[in-house]
Amino acid sequence: MTSVSSSPITDTILNFIDGSYREGSEGKSFSNVNPATGAEIGVVHEASQADVADAVAAAKAALTGPWGKMTTAERVNLITAVATEIERRADDFLAAEVADTGKPRHVASHIDIPRGAANFRMFADVVSTMPGESFNTPTPDGGQAFNYTVRKPKGVVAVVCPWNFPLLLMTWKVGPALACGNTVVVKPSEETPRTAALLGEVMNAVGMPKGVYNVVHGFGPGSAGEFLTSNPDVDAITFTGETGTGQAIMQKAATGVRDISFELGGKNPAIVFADADLDKAVEGLSRSVFLNTGQVCLGTERVYVERPIFDAFVARMAAAAQGFKPGVTGDRAYLGPLISAEHREKVLGYYRRAVEDGATVVTGGGVPEISGAEAGGFFVEPTLWIDVAHGDTVMREEIFGPCCGIVPFDSEDEVIALANDTVYGLCASVWTENLSRGHRVAAAMEVGVCWVNSWFLRDLRTAFGGSGHSGIGREGGVHSLEFYTEITNICVKL
Ligand SMILES: NC(=O)c1ccc[n+]([C@@H]2O[C@H](COP(=O)([O-])OP(=O)(O)OC[C@H]3O[C@@H](n4cnc5c(N)ncnc54)[C@H](O)[C@@H]3O)[C@@H](O)[C@H]2O)c1
Numbered sequence: 001m002t003s004v005s006s007s008p009i010t011d012t013i014l015n016f017i018d019g020s021y022r023e024g025s026e027g028k029s030f031s032n033v034n035p036a037t038g039a040e041i042g043v044v045h046e047a048s049q050a051d052v053a054d055a056v057a058a059a060k061a062a063l064t065g066p067w068g069k070m071t072t073a074e075r076v077n078l079i080t081a082v083a084t085e086i087e088r089r090a091d092d093f094l095a096a097e098v099a100d101t102g103k104p105r106h107v108a109s110h111i112d113i114p115r116g117a118a119n120f121r122m123f124a125d126v127v128s129t130m131p132g133e134s135f136n137t138p139t140p141d142g143g144q145a146f147n148y149t150v151r152k153p154k155g156v157v158a159v160v161c162p163w164n165f166p167l168l169l170m171t172w173k174v175g176p177a178l179a180c181g182n183t184v185v186v187k188p189s190e191e192t193p194r195t196a197a198l199l200g201e202v203m204n205a206v207g208m209p210k211g212v213y214n215v216v217h218g219f220g221p222g223s224a225g226e227f228l229t230s231n232p233d234v235d236a237i238t239f240t241g242e243t244g245t246g247q248a249i250m251q252k253a254a255t256g257v258r259d260i261s262f263e264l265g266g267k268n269p270a271i272v273f274a275d276a277d278l279d280k281a282v283e284g285l286s287r288s289v290f291l292n293t294g295q296v297c298l299g300t301e302r303v304y305v306e307r308p309i310f311d312a313f314v315a316r317m318a319a320a321a322q323g324f325k326p327g328v329t330g331d332r333a334y335l336g337p338l339i340s341a342e343h344r345e346k347v348l349g350y351y352r353r354a355v356e357d358g359a360t361v362v363t364g365g366g367v368p369e370i371s372g373a374e375a376g377g378f379f380v381e382p383t384l385w386i387d388v389a390h391g392d393t394v395m396r397e398e399i400f401g402p403c404c405g406i407v408p409f410d411s412e413d414e415v416i417a418l419a420n421d422t423v424y425g426l427c428a429s430v431w432t433e434n435l436s437r438g439h440r441v442a443a444a445m446e447v448g449v450c451w452v453n454s455w456f457l458r459d460l461r462t463a464f465g466g467s468g469h470s471g472i473g474r475e476g477g478v479h480s481l482e483f484y485t486e487i488t489n490i491c492v493k494l
């Protein structure tokens with residue numbers, strides 16, 4: 001059986017439990033919609049609490065089966081084979097991701113799918129090369145002791161993911177989790193079930209022992225998400241999503257004292273100094289505001305520009321914004337749809353709120369005229385505001401759409417204070433040709449990641465995550481090992 005059985009009308013998307021695809025045991029299902037057209041293209045089988053329990057039990061059993069007995073080298077070979085199979089089936093993953101998200105094919109083919117494979121290769125390397133820790137310890141009797149650490153998998157890891165980069169963000173967790181010898185139960189977003197389900201075919205194809213990788217479909221409260229995070233046999237929870245959801249999951253994780261890794265929301269600032277290379281800043285920031293239709297946690301939703309170049313910057317950004325044509329089938333298709341009608345209403349609510357609060361709409365602010373198959377898609381116009389106050393709602397709350405407010409500043413101290421005045425702390429970017437200032441201001445940002453004269457450049461070995469309401473913990477390179485393993489220190493009296 002495969003992840004998706006297709007009919008002339010819609011696809012049926014199944015759960016993947018203990019190496020097999022199956023419907024939900026309570027016969028519940030929900031609609032899978034293509035956001036570019038608004039049309040139903042599939043039916044997703046919702047996992048019941050019993051199905052989720054079966055998935056957790058299968059993951060637990062796999063820990064003591066062949067998977068749990070494998071050497072690191074054997075695990076590395078398997079997850080490397082997963083990466084190779086994802087690359088071999090890149091077109092299938094591309095079709096699945098585009099169907100679920102409506103995003104333009106060039107976005108998914110350049111970002112989402114390649115990172116799906118890279119996230120497995122990266123952590124195969126990390127676990128193969130990660131040194132251990134040891135100490136020669138003088139002892140009170142004048143002798144010696146030898147201390148060293150061994151790392152063991154945490155166990156069954158619950159992986160709860162969002163809809164904006166479904167394969168990327170799921171494998172960013174599954175890759176290191178499996179590399180470290182854990183097993184996983186994945187709960188993809190209800191909006192984007194396909195690539196997580198499809199990965200089950202890859203796991204079977206490479207000979208991954210059954211129960212190592214499981215997928216349960218559903219929603220959050222009262223559904224698969226809550227059933228999974230409250231299951232007492234889950235040993236750790238890694239979650240990416242909204243801050244409010246993180247708070248709800250954290251309460252469930254407290255039962256049983258499970259470790260958590262959270263990648264949450266943000267309200268990321270960009271600072272453009274008067275000496276910035278304007279071409280670089282406009283290219284980088286227009287991507288940061290409009291890539292993936294602004295549905296990027298690392299995206300920029302507030303830009304502070306040093307006053308002497310404010311008007312020039314606004315004009316250049318407006319021209320760039322108008323180059324992002326809504327639509328995914330046109331030859332210049334750059335701006336895909338938002339993920340759902342509900343999310344579009346949320347974003348349009350912020351578009352209205354900005355104007356109510358006195359903002360000037362430089363470009364956009366509404367819904368584009370689109371005809372044909374995409375007339376039913378969840379599109380909005382790329383939007384820029386000026387005459388926004390730092391304290392306005394659209395400058396403080398995460399919108400998660402293709403829009404940003406632009407505010408002038410006059411001094412370095414002033415703009416550092418403005419940038420850091422938020423409950424979030426995910427990322428920032430600083431644009432200046434004075435690199436001493438670039439280093440200085442970047443270090444002053446209270447965020448997990450700060451880019452200087454760049455954005456979304458990713459070295460997967462680096463620490464990735466946020467502070468404050470943007471998350472708990474860091475993932476990436478050896479930082480993922482800290483979350484996905486338990487350490488035992490062994491002391492031997494010599
Ligand atoms: N920091 C990062 O790296 C990062 C990356 C991508 C997205 N995000 C954030 O994710 C959000 C957008 O994604 P979203 O709308 O899918 O987020 P969301 O929080 O609505 O949902 C995320 C996942 O959590 C599940 N869920 C919801 N309520 C739950 C509950 N009570 N218990 C268990 N599971 C539950 C959902 O079904 C979904 O699978 C934005 O806030 C964005 O900033 C952060």
Ligand SMILES: O=C/C=C/C=C(\O)C(=O)O
Pocket residue numbers: 164165169172295296297298458464
């Ligand atoms: O929308 C958020 C994107 C997050 C990206 C990563 O987690 C990554 O690049 O590893």
